[in-house]
Amino acid sequence: xxxxxxxxxxxxxxxQMPSFAELPLDTLRGSPLPGDHVxxxxxxxxxxxxxxxxxxxxxRIYRSGTSDALxxxxxxxxxxxxxxxxxxxxxxxxxxxxxxxxxxxAVDYRLAPEHPFPAAIDDCFAALCWAAAHASELGADxxxxxxxxxxxxxxLAAVMALRARDAGxxxxxxxxLIYPVVDLTAPMLPAPDGEFYVLSPETRKFFNGAYLxxxxxxxxxxxxxxxxxxxxxxxxxxxITAEYDPLCRQGEEFADRLTQAExxxxxxxxxxxxxxFATFPVPMRDQALxxxxxxxxxxxx
Numbered sequence: 001x002x003x004x005x006x007x008x009x010x011x012x013x014x015x016q017m018p019s020f021a022e023l024p025l026d027t028l029r030g031s032p033l034p035g036d037h038v039x040x041x042x043x044x045x046x047x048x049x050x051x052x053x054x055x056x057x058x059x060r061i062y063r064s065g066t067s068d069a070l071x072x073x074x075x076x077x078x079x080x081x082x083x084x085x086x087x088x089x090x091x092x093x094x095x096x097x098x099x100x101x102x103x104x105x106a107v108d109y110r111l112a113p114e115h116p117f118p119a120a121i122d123d124c125f126a127a128l129c130w131a132a133a134h135a136s137e138l139g140a141d142x143x144x145x146x147x148x149x150x151x152x153x154x155x156l157a158a159v160m161a162l163r164a165r166d167a168g169x170x171x172x173x174x175x176x177l178i179y180p181v182v183d184l185t186a187p188m189l190p191a192p193d194g195e196f197y198v199l200s201p202e203t204r205k206f207f208n209g210a211y212l213x214x215x216x217x218x219x220x221x222x223x224x225x226x227x228x229x230x231x232x233x234x235x236x237x238x239x240i241t242a243e244y245d246p247l248c249r250q251g252e253e254f255a256d257r258l259t260q261a262e263x264x265x266x267x268x269x270x271x272x273x274x275x276x277f278a279t280f281p282v283p284m285r286d287q288a289l290x291x292x293x294x295x296x297x298x299x300x301x
Contacts (some may be wrong), residue, residue: 003193003244004272011197011274013203021206025113027233029083040094047086053122054115058108059130060086061138069301071102072140074128074160076177078151078276080207081112081120092150092279092289103140105131109156112208113177120211121222125163132170144237145301146174148292150278151209151247154180156252157223166235172235175300176292177276179242182226182254185209186216191244191274198275199246226254231261234242238266238295240288242273263293266295 003011020028044063050057063070067263073096075087086108097104109123128147149157149165154177162176188201212218221228239255241248248269255267268291270277270284278285 001243001271002219003191003197003274004284006026006284007197007272007274007280010282013188014198019206022201024084027158029085033175038213039091040095040098043250044202046093050125050127055134057127058086058122058297059127060090060093060108062093062104062106063102063139064097064279065101068136068139069141070139071100071144071146071296072099072131072138072142073102073104073296074101074131074145074147075104075186076109076124076149076153076156076160077106077108078148078149078153078200078279078280079111080203081152081155081211082207083111084152089153089279090149091281093200093287095286095289096148096292099290100296102296103138104266105138108254112207115211117217117223120156121159121163125167128160128164129170141169144173145170146176146296147172147179148176148301149180150178151276152181154178154251155182155225158182159222160272161234161237162221162225162228174236174238174296175234176296177251177254178240178242178246178288178292179275180239180251181247181249183224183250185214185224185227186250188246190246193244195248199243204246226250231258233261234263235256236264236299238268238292239297240292241267241269242275242277243257243269243271245275247275264299 032064110119143204147157241251258265
C-alpha cells in the first residue's frame with residue numbers, strides 16, 4: 001500500500017537533517033525527536049543505578065498495577081547502538097507499561113563508538129539478570145519475564161534471548177522485537193517506492209562502523225542474531241515490521257526461521273509504516289503498542 005500520510009511531516013523533518021556522519025555525536029544525541037507533550041501516566045516511575053560491567057548502570061523502572069506479581073518487561077531502546085537513552089524512549093515505555101499492567105525495567109546501556117561491542121550486550125545482560133533476581137522486590141513475576149526492544153533494541157532483545165538460553169537463564173516467557181536489525185551483514189533494501197526512509201545504506205554503515213571494532217564481527221550471532229545457526233529453545237516471539245522500512249525483510253526472514261525452529265512466533269507487518277514509527281506520536285504507534293500489550297497478555301497468563 002502507499003506510504004501512510006501520517007508520516008509525511010516526520011519524513012519532511014528528517015529529510016532536512018544532515019547526514020549522521022556529518023554531525024558531531026553530541027549534536028546527534030542532543031537532537032530532539034518528535035514527541036508527546038503530556039507523558040502517559042503510570043502508577044510509579046523510579047530511576048536508580050546498579051553495578052554494571054563498566055561501572056554504574058542506569059535503570060528506569062515503571063509500574064502499572066497493584067499486584068505483587070505483575071508481568072516483567074525488560075526494555076532496550078533503539079538508536080543504532082549509538083543514539084538513544086531512557087528519555088528518548090520514555091513515552092514508549094510508559095505506553096507499554098500502562099497498556100500491559102506490568103513492571104518495566106528500561107536500561108541505559110553504554111553507547112558506541114565510545115563503548116563498542118560487546119559493551120551494550122554485557123550491560124543489558126547484567127541488567128536483565130538483576131531484574132530477574134530482584135523481581136520480588138519490584139513486585140514482578142519472573143515466570144512472566146519478556147525482553148523487548150525496537151530497532152537496535154530489538155537486536156539486543158534477540159541477543160538477550162540467545163544469551164539467556166546459552167547461559168542457562170534467566171528464563172524468558174517471551175521476546176518482542178520491534179522492527180529489529182537482526183543481520184548487520186545484510187544489504188539495506190529500499191521501500192516499495194524505491195526510497196530509503198529513516199535508514200539508508202550510509203546510515204547503516206555509520207552505525208556498524210561505530211558499533212564494531214572489526215567488520216568481521218558483524219557475522220557473530222551475538223551481533224547478528226539472524227545468523228545464529230540454532231534458534232531452538234528460544235521463547236515465544238512477536239516480531240513487528242514496517243512495510244517502508246529497509247529492515248522489513250530481514251525481520252520477516254528471522255520470524256520465518258524462528259517458526260522453522262518450532263518457536264511459537266507471531267509476525268505483524270504494519271503496511272505504510274516507516275522505521276521508527278513506534279517512537280513517533282502517530283496513531284499507528286498507539287495501535288502497534290496496544291497490539292503488543294494484547295499479545296503479551298496472551299503469552300504471560
